[in-house]
Amino acid sequence: MMQKILVTGATGNVGQEVVHLLLLQNCHVCAGVRNPLKAKQILGSNVQCIPFDFTNPDTFTKAFKEVDKLFLVRPPALANVRQQIAPALNAAKLAGVEHIVFLSLLGAERNSFVPHSKIERYIDQLGIPATFLRCSFFMQNLNTTHREDIKTRGELLMPTGNGKTSFIDVRDIAAVAVRTLIEDGHQSRAYTLTGKEALTYYDVADIFTSVLGKPIRYNPSLLKFVQQTHSSGLPIDFIFVMVAIYTTARLGLAGLITSDTEQLLNRSPITIRQYIEDYAECWL
Numbered sequence: 001m002m003q004k005i006l007v008t009g010a011t012g013n014v015g016q017e018v019v020h021l022l023l024l025q026n027c028h029v030c031a032g033v034r035n036p037l038k039a040k041q042i043l044g045s046n047v048q049c050i051p052f053d054f055t056n057p058d059t060f061t062k063a064f065k066e067v068d069k070l071f072l073v074r075p076p077a078l079a080n081v082r083q084q085i086a087p088a089l090n091a092a093k094l095a096g097v098e099h100i101v102f103l104s105l106l107g108a109e110r111n112s113f114v115p116h117s118k119i120e121r122y123i124d125q126l127g128i129p130a131t132f133l134r135c136s137f138f139m140q141n142l143n144t145t146h147r148e149d150i151k152t153r154g155e156l157l158m159p160t161g162n163g164k165t166s167f168i169d170v171r172d173i174a175a176v177a178v179r180t181l182i183e184d185g186h187q188s189r190a191y192t193l194t195g196k197e198a199l200t201y202y203d204v205a206d207i208f209t210s211v212l213g214k215p216i217r218y219n220p221s222l223l224k225f226v227q228q229t230h231s232s233g234l235p236i237d238f239i240f241v242m243v244a245i246y247t248t249a250r251l252g253l254a255g256l257i258t259s260d261t262e263q264l265l266n267r268s269p270i271t272i273r274q275y276i277e278d279y280a281e282c283w284l
């Protein structure tokens with residue numbers, strides 16, 4: 001019988017791509033979402049959507065019914081793993097989920113404080129076979145979180161100094177996720193997913209300028225970053241998290257390059273130039 005795959009974070013950057021690629025493979029896919037009506041508008045009316053909320057245990061039994069595999073995305077706002085993520089994982093175990101593919105973070109194995117590290121350890125404790133996808137910075141942060149700065153002020157504003165980042169396109173992450181979900185041999189494995197090159201934001205600004213045909217400047221000021229994000233209404237704890245993440249990049253900890261993405265996809269990862277060409281209309 002065809003295996004059933006539950007995708008969490010299905011309306012988000014990576015989850016959307018995973019759902020669509022699984023459907024192209026004719027898999028039995030179900031999107032676990034907080035608001036099925038809204039999700040169908042995003043994903044398409046043909047996509048099976050089921051209510052699922054990490055913070056509402058009443059949704060777990062139905063959502064995990066007959067699920068064989070789980071694509072697990074930790075929503076960025078849920079940082080308390082014990083209270084906000086573990087209950088759903090307990091329910092997955094109880095329901096007999098056989099394999100979890102977890103969207104994790106570059107370096108999670110070395111940084112026990114990040115939620116992704118705690119989630120990896122909790123999945124291992126439960127004894128559910130898993131694949132951890134430890135991803136570098138998403139290119140798509142540039143057309144979501146940073147879109148307005150780039151579009152309206154022609155500015156890349158992030159406090160990363162000269163630090164290099166091995167950006168990865170979420171379309172590549174989703175393609176790897178789908179392969180590890182539908183193919184045997186990826187259980188009890190961790191992959192570090194990066195792009196093929198590590199670039200400074202000065203490099204990225206130059207590529208933006210060349211592709212968009214309008215000047216885009218990199219501004220590494222920490223003070224301006226905090227002022228700007230605060231005045232745009234982002235909560236202060238979220239701003240601190242962003243500063244912490246960009247500090248790791250400034251310190252050179254985000255530039256690691258591996259061959260995992262290329263090996264799993266049998267092709268080169270998408271370059272940042274290709275990504276900017278594909279998404280150009282977002283910033284014009």
Ligand SMILES: NC(=O)c1ccc[n+]([C@@H]2O[C@H](COP(=O)([O-])OP(=O)(O)OC[C@H]3O[C@@H](n4cnc5c(N)ncnc54)[C@H](OP(=O)(O)O)[C@@H]3O)[C@@H](O)[C@H]2O)c1
Nearest residue numbers: 009010011012013014015034053054074075135136137138
């Ligand atoms: N951005 C990066 O550079 C980067 C790099 C490595 C790893 N990561 C990790 O990737 C993850 C984020 O992935 P993403 O960018 O694909 O996600 P995203 O676009 O931020 O979307 C978050 C998803 O979580 C859902 N969600 C929010 N609260 C929920 C809840 N209580 N219960 C169930 N679903 C909920 C949202 O659904 P609604 O439609 O209901 O809001 C949405 O589908 C994070 O764990 C992040 O740390 C990010």
